[in-house]
Amino acid sequence: MAIVELENVRKVYTLGKTEVHALRGVSFSIEKGDFASIVGPSGSGKSTILNLIGCIDQPTAGTVSINGTITEGLKDRALTDLRHKTVGFIFQSFNLIPVLNVYENIEFPLLLGKNRVNKKEMREWIEFLIEAVGLADHMRHKSNELSGGQRQRVAIARALVTKPEIVLADEPTANLDSKTGQSIIELMKKMNAELNTTFIFSTHDTTIMSIADHVIRLLDGLVVEDTKAAAAAGGLS
Amino acid sequence: MFTLKVAFRNISRQKKRSFLLAGAIAFGMLVITIINALTGGLVANIRENFSHALGGHVFITGREFNERGQIISKIRPDVRMDQLLEDNAGRIQAFTKRSQALPSLIFGSKQTMQLVYGVDFHEEDKLLGSLAVLKGSLAEVLTDEHAVILPQPAANRLGVDVGETILVKLETLTGQQNVGELRVVAFVEDQEQFGLSAAYVSRSYLNTLIGLGPEEYQMLNMFVTDLAFVEDFTRAFREGLLTPEEQQEEEEPTVSVTVGGVPIDPTPRQETITRWEGTRYRVMNINQIMEPVELMVGVLNRVGLVIFIILLLVTMVGITNTFRMILLERTREIGTMRAFGMHQKQVQHIFLWEAVLLGLTGCVAGLALSGLLIAVVGRWPLNVDPSLHFFLNHGRITFSLSAGSIVLNTALVVLTSLVAAYWPSRAAAKLSPIKALSSHT
Numbered sequence: 001m002a003i004v005e006l007e008n009v010r011k012v013y014t015l016g017k018t019e020v021h022a023l024r025g026v027s028f029s030i031e032k033g034d035f036a037s038i039v040g041p042s043g044s045g046k047s048t049i050l051n052l053i054g055c056i057d058q059p060t061a062g063t064v065s066i067n068g069t070i071t072e073g074l075k076d077r078a079l080t081d082l083r084h085k086t087v088g089f090i091f092q093s094f095n096l097i098p099v100l101n102v103y104e105n106i107e108f109p110l111l112l113g114k115n116r117v118n119k120k121e122m123r124e125w126i127e128f129l130i131e132a133v134g135l136a137d138h139m140r141h142k143s144n145e146l147s148g149g150q151r152q153r154v155a156i157a158r159a160l161v162t163k164p165e166i167v168l169a170d171e172p173t174a175n176l177d178s179k180t181g182q183s184i185i186e187l188m189k190k191m192n193a194e195l196n197t198t199f200i201f202s203t204h205d206t207t208i209m210s211i212a213d214h215v216i217r218l219l220d221g222l223v224v225e226d227t228k229a230a231a232a233a234g235g236l237s
Numbered sequence: 238m239f240t241l242k243v244a245f246r247n248i249s250r251q252k253k254r255s256f257l258l259a260g261a262i263a264f265g266m267l268v269i270t271i272i273n274a275l276t277g278g279l280v281a282n283i284r285e286n287f288s289h290a291l292g293g294h295v296f297i298t299g300r301e302f303n304e305r306g307q308i309i310s311k312i313r314p315d316v317r318m319d320q321l322l323e324d325n326a327g328r329i330q331a332f333t334k335r336s337q338a339l340p341s342l343i344f345g346s347k348q349t350m351q352l353v354y355g356v357d358f359h360e361e362d363k364l365l366g367s368l369a370v371l372k373g374s375l376a377e378v379l380t381d382e383h384a385v386i387l388p389q390p391a392a393n394r395l396g397v398d399v400g401e402t403i404l405v406k407l408e409t410l411t412g413q414q415n416v417g418e419l420r421v422v423a424f425v426e427d428q429e430q431f432g433l434s435a436a437y438v439s440r441s442y443l444n445t446l447i448g449l450g451p452e453e454y455q456m457l458n459m460f461v462t463d464l465a466f467v468e469d470f471t472r473a474f475r476e477g478l479l480t481p482e483e484q485q486e487e488e489e490p491t492v493s494v495t496v497g498g499v500p501i502d503p504t505p506r507q508e509t510i511t512r513w514e515g516t517r518y519r520v521m522n523i524n525q526i527m528e529p530v531e532l533m534v535g536v537l538n539r540v541g542l543v544i545f546i547i548l549l550l551v552t553m554v555g556i557t558n559t560f561r562m563i564l565l566e567r568t569r570e571i572g573t574m575r576a577f578g579m580h581q582k583q584v585q586h587i588f589l590w591e592a593v594l595l596g597l598t599g600c601v602a603g604l605a606l607s608g609l610l611i612a613v614v615g616r617w618p619l620n621v622d623p624s625l626h627f628f629l630n631h632g633r634i635t636f637s638l639s640a641g642s643i644v645l646n647t648a649l650v651v652l653t654s655l656v657a658a659y660w661p662s663r664a665a666a667k668l669s670p671i672k673a674l675s676s677h678t
Contacts, residue, residue: 089577
């Protein structure tokens with residue numbers, strides 16, 4: 001079942017009097033539980049695609065469908081709710097809230113929703129995630145007391161806390177050394193396997209790409225390779 | 238509650254900046270609190286000192302026609318008065334009966350007109366306690382029937398000294414001239430600025446001079462136990478002392494013709510006083526006398542409020558600019574929160590909560606500083622010009638602040654902070670998540 005579907009998506013940015021065509025008609029789909037990697041050189045449109053899937057941007061043309069909901073025409077409130085229920089984010093520069101500690105940073109997406117969460121269950125779930133990302137000893141630390149790798153682990157736990165269908169990670173290892181980056185990707189893969197959450201991440205790193213079970217390669221705003229689509233086509237032929 | 242928690246943490250993020258902003262608010266709060274407390278204490282002191290100088294909170298005078306058809310001030314023994322005093326005994330702390338005259342005081346070749354109260358010094362210990370003695374002693378008034386306490390300016394005009402004897406020349410209630418002798422026992426601070434430049438003599442002696450009987454007097458002054466009920470108390474005496482004729486006059490309907498809402502009177506009325514029998518009473522209280530003072534204090538409070546509002550407006554500009562800066566500093570953070578599902582309103586609430594918390598912190602600090610200042614200033618008696626003693630309580634500045642004015646000023650501060658933070662908070666809420674996340678701050 002496709003959890004993300006992009007159909008002939010175009011995105012044009014206006015920079016002064018210049019139009020920048022970030023996406024020139026992109027179509028692909030990602031299945032639930034995929035560990036998908038979007039790869040390509042700088043300016044190929046990786047981040048734009050993640051922004052569209054994350055409902056923080058809208059396409060100029062084409063349709064984006066997230067978990068069966070077409071994002072086109074949705075108001076800010078509806079998009080915000082869709083993000084909250086369906087998507088978790090992992091950013092390249094971690095983006096932790098500096099005034100909150102590890103536990104609170106992971107907790108905060110749960111406090112934004114309308115639904116009341118059982119406090120005991122919530123605490124157990126957060127503690128489980130903290131344990132899973134290996135930060136049990138740093139639960140009350142603020143972000144400025146953590147290393148880059150530890151911060152990204154917090155970001156992974158935060159992205160998973162609302163039990164989203166999709167976790168988007170925009171170059172999650174770019175600000176980390178290769179060893180730490182590797183461990184972060186392994187952690188993401190582990191969570192993908194354990195929680196059956198779809199992970200979609202952009203990267204330049206070929207070693208990280210190799211762990212992905214679905215690779216979408218972009219060049220100049222177009223999909224030049226889609227491993228699953230190719231496999232499916234090969235299977236059909 | 239999450240937005241409140243984040244706002245609370247954000248306040249402590251830039252400690253110096255928060256301290257300066259809250260400090261500015263605290264200064265404004267300090268100014269308005271001190272002004273309010275000072276004027277509140279001033280009114281209470283003036284009221285208290287007036288009561289002592291006038292000999293009460295409620296004042297009753299009596300008028301009647303004498304044999305020559307003139308209206309004279311006189312209260313005779315009256316069963317209605319006695320009954321009212323008995324019925325209201327629980328609400329009366331003390332009462333005094335005074336006479337008064339406006340005689341010429343003469344010493345050698347000099348003379349001056351001076352208001353003189355005839356008081357029973359044995360009953361009026363409150364009066365003796367409130368007078369600021371500049372020379373002489375008040376003890377002799379209890380033993381010497383001819384003793385007089387003079388205000389300093391009157392003594393200066395006469396060139397008299399303590400211990401010397403002056404002549405008093407006055408008109409009796411029947412219009413005859415009379416002369417007596419008074420011995421100066423003390424000079425006291427004048428309260429002329431309040432229209433209270435009075436000398437004090439024994440009532441029994443003044444009664445003899447003006448032609449009143451020993452049981453008669455001209456003013457009944459009463460101290461009430463609770464000033465909050467002074468109006469009720471006054472009304473009870475006013476109604477209780479009305480003669481049947483006065484009641485009838487009050488009940489007569491007045492016919493008025495209006496044209497376009499403006500009353501017109503085709504036959505201009507001539508004010509005529511019809512002669513009445515017996516005594517008619519006039520009952521006043523301290524509130525009526527305090528009206529001009531309260532008016533002055535009201536103006537002072539309004540000036541304070543204007544200063545406070547100007548300070549708040551300056552602070553408001555500071556808050557707005559600070560929140561604009563905060564918006565720039567936290568753009569990416571706002572983007573992150575929006576990405577995780579924070580609604581625009583919630584972003585706005587964080588900013589507004591910060592403004593409320595800043596305002597409240599400033600208010601609490603301002604109130605605490607005011608309390609400290611009040612405690613320090615109010616502790617020591619001041620060595621000021623004696624003419625200022627009327628504003629003080631036993632030489633000390635006193636402060637009185639109502640909970641209502643604290644709540645009002647705090648509400649004003651919080652409201653100003655909210656207004657100041659509103660536009661930056663709105664701009665923060667309207668930030669697009671994608672633009673906020675791609676920000677470098």
